[in-house]
Amino acid sequence: MLEFDLLGFQTRRDLRNFLQCxxxxxxxxxxxxxxGIQRIRYRGRExxxxxxxxxxxxxxxxxxxxxxxxxxxxxxxxxxxPGCQLMVGADRxxxxxxxxxxxxxxxxxxxxxxxLRGRVVLIQNVVPSRVEIPRYHEFKNRIDxxxxxxxxxxxxxxxLPVHYRFRSLDRDDLLAHYRACEIALVTPLKDGMNLVxxxxxxxxxxxxxGVLMLSQFAxxxxxxxxxxxxxxxxxxxxxxDTILKVCRMSEAERSARMKRMRRVVRDQNVFWWVNSxxxxxxxxxxxxxxxxxxxxxxxxx
Numbered sequence: 001m002l003e004f005d006l007l008g009f010q011t012r013r014d015l016r017n018f019l020q021c022x023x024x025x026x027x028x029x030x031x032x033x034x035x036g037i038q039r040i041r042y043r044g045r046e047x048x049x050x051x052x053x054x055x056x057x058x059x060x061x062x063x064x065x066x067x068x069x070x071x072x073x074x075x076x077x078x079x080x081x082p083g084c085q086l087m088v089g090a091d092r093x094x095x096x097x098x099x100x101x102x103x104x105x106x107x108x109x110x111x112x113x114x115x116l117r118g119r120v121v122l123i124q125n126v127v128p129s130r131v132e133i134p135r136y137h138e139f140k141n142r143i144d145x146x147x148x149x150x151x152x153x154x155x156x157x158x159x160l161p162v163h164y165r166f167r168s169l170d171r172d173d174l175l176a177h178y179r180a181c182e183i184a185l186v187t188p189l190k191d192g193m194n195l196v197x198x199x200x201x202x203x204x205x206x207x208x209x210g211v212l213m214l215s216q217f218a219x220x221x222x223x224x225x226x227x228x229x230x231x232x233x234x235x236x237x238x239x240x241d242t243i244l245k246v247c248r249m250s251e252a253e254r255s256a257r258m259k260r261m262r263r264v265v266r267d268q269n270v271f272w273w274v275n276s277x278x279x280x281x282x283x284x285x286x287x288x289x290x291x292x293x294x295x296x297x298x299x300x301x
């Protein structure tokens with residue numbers, strides 16, 4: 001990695017971990033103190049590193065969610081579950097996404113908090129990935145069994161707690177789910193960023209704002225912590241109790257939290273990310289050009 005002139009990381013934690021590895025593994029490398037962009041001196045070269053958190057096209061998601069086609073799909077989705085708060089989970093089939101842990105937390109919430117029964121629905125969509133690999137096939141089976149256990153134990157004639165689909169959603173369907181669901185569960189065990197969290201915020205265009213439950217181990221937590229409700233996805237009881245907390249949350253608090261997150265996602269969008277990276281690269285190029293133009297030093301005789 002030190003063959004590159006500029007290295008970008010998603011979070012301060014990622015950057016800090018990399019610099020710590022450089023100090024420990026490469027004794028000949030020198031990490032220089034710096035304010036913004038961190039510098040590393042290695043084998044006669046200077047490498048610059050900094051934090052460049054990737055964003056989304058906020059305006060595209062916001063406009064899409066506000067369209068009449070998506071609004072109509074969102075209304076139909078809400079109408080299908082009268083009297084219930086809707087929670088959405090949208091993940092690729094992968095161990096890092098924390099899907100079994102999320103389902104166990106939801107099961108625990110229903111077990112210990114009876115007021116949630118019949119009043120909350122989890123819509124869990126899993127995008128197929130690597131299903132031809134035996135370990136991933138078994139992983140999917142584990143998810144299927146958890147969904148079956150929850151629905152078998154808690155469902156009634158008029159209420160099914162988990163609506164589970166193993167397929168990709170088209171864009172309008174995905175935006176409709178983001179807009180219709182009052183709560184988003186984005187609880188990966190580890191994620192460099194996780195753009196689902198940002199997409200959900202961009203699609204929260206209704207007056208009754210949604211709530212984002214976000215893993216503290218997702219890179220997005222660094223930017224969204226002022227408004228997100230952070231959880232430890234490994235702590236099943238904590239996540240279960242937090243589900244109850246967000247279901248009880250007032251509209252005023254939900255709105256205030258979402259406004260803070262939307263501001264961040266709008267201001268630090270994908271174009272801001274590209275520009276910040278290119279600006280840092282241009283500064284590096286300009287610095288190299290200035291050094292090349294310097295006259296050679298003369299040795300006094």
